[in-house]
Amino acid sequence: MGQFKPIPIGVEDFKRLIDDGYYFIDKTLMIQDILDQKGAVKLFTRPRRFGKTLNMSMIQRFFEKTEEDNSYLFEGLNITKAGDKYKAYQGQYPVISLSLKSMKQPSYEFAFEEFKKNIRKEFWRHRDVLASDVLSPVERNQFESVCDDTAEDSVYITSIKLL
Numbered sequence: 001m002g003q004f005k006p007i008p009i010g011v012e013d014f015k016r017l018i019d020d021g022y023y024f025i026d027k028t029l030m031i032q033d034i035l036d037q038k039g040a041v042k043l044f045t046r047p048r049r050f051g052k053t054l055n056m057s058m059i060q061r062f063f064e065k066t067e068e069d070n071s072y073l074f075e076g077l078n079i080t081k082a083g084d085k086y087k088a089y090q091g092q093y094p095v096i097s098l099s100l101k102s103m104k105q106p107s108y109e110f111a112f113e114e115f116k117k118n119i120r121k122e123f124w125r126h127r128d129v130l131a132s133d134v135l136s137p138v139e140r141n142q143f144e145s146v147c148d149d150t151a152e153d154s155v156y157i158t159s160i161k162l163l
Contacts, residue, residue: 014058018073027055028079031062032086053099064095096122096163112153119159123147126163 005023145151
């Protein structure tokens with residue numbers, strides 16, 4: 001009898017899902033839909049435990065430009081079979097990825113603290129922008145203050161725009 005692949009219960013990272021050989025339904029053509037529809041904004045609504053976070057991880061791993069080559073994650077999957085037109089987008093963009101699931105807290109203050117942690121994590125992931133000259137001195141100070149957890153709460157109001 002053949003060996004069964006494990007079911008990815010609680011696995012939210014597409015890279016881990018592929019690397020560890022979990023069973024999954026290939027939803028990579030969602031990437032094709034995103035590219036073909038050319039919308040400025042995409043809203044993904046599904047019931048709880050329906051794979052939203054995993055799908056967002058898949059999208060991030062496809063589009064995000066990183067030092068590590070993630071193309072192997074998509075080998076043999078539907079998006080790779082869809083053609084070079086779509087593969088040309090792979091690994092070409094900075095990606096901001098925020099999950100708000102941890103923000104369900106008993107108070108606004110706790111929810112805001114979770115938001116700040118999530119924003120700080122994304123700023124830290126994109127800290128290489130500090131080595132460039134794209135930020136003004138004020139923006140640089142704001143960016144650094146988010147990274148080192150000294151930012152005023154008011155900085156978080158426009159933090160996603162800054163990032």
